[in-house]
Amino acid sequence: MTQSTPDDPALARLSAALGEIGKRGLPPVERWNPEHCGEIDIRIAADGTWFHDGSAIRRPKLVKLFASILRKEPDGTTVLVTPAEKVRITVEDVAFAAVEMAVEGEGEGRRIAFRTNVDDLVSADAEHCLRFEDGAEGLKPYLHVRRDLWALVTRPLTYDLVEMGEEREIDGQRWFGLWAGGQFHRIARAEAA
Structure with missing residues (x-):
């Protein structure tokens, strides 16, 4: 499997928006309410492995960074959220x-x-x-x-x-x-x- 990199524009925007968040503890995603920007091809498999465009994300720091901005919406969907945007991802079982x-x-x-x-x-x-x-x-x-x-x-x-x-x-x-x-x-x- 190949390593996934943030070459997808939505993934790149999320990475850029996050910056140094991972070093400061969990961000207050419950207070962020940006517009919904659609869906991104990120999937969390039942065993906890993260995938982007069908390839496993092999960079643990990137996975941890994205995990820090996960939020479960009232309708049951899971999103990655920053102060500027919110995108839906697929979760096979739990995050x-x-x-x-x-x-x-x-x-x-x-x-x-x-x-x-x-x-x-x-x-x-x-x-x-x-x-x-x-x-x-x-x-x-x-x-x-x-x-x-x-x-x-x-x-x-x-x-x-x-x-x-x-x-x-x-x-x-x-x-x-x-x-x-x-x-x-x-x-x-x-x-x-």
Whole structure:
């Protein structure tokens, strides 16, 4: 695969508008409301790989820069937004992948921190919850990262999360789940014995 470069005019404008943003932390995209400028051929694959014009973007700094200006719109579309323009992109599943995990403690005192494929560091808690869905390939856990953007937890980490699971009664029903950040994150209803 070839490396994607900002030779597309829309991609070049976004790159120029961003400048040094990546070095200053996350920009306030929730406050930016420029005109919608259409769609750009950027796709985030289900595994978290970014593509432009069908080729993987191989420059991690560029991917991180674009990830910093992602925003989920009220209609569910995902856009890249700057103070000057907003363009829609394609996201196959969710914007990020949780690729690394660190665990401290046990039970109700357990803390779990994740690193995403774009180096966001997120601790699972009430604000950054874990949700679990049944997919065609089995259990799919997701972690809320920011601004209604989620990370799919990789398969190896999924097995580690399930190993930490326990049963707990909530509102009269038995649930299998795990503690992290003072929250019980439900995985699935427990089978009746």
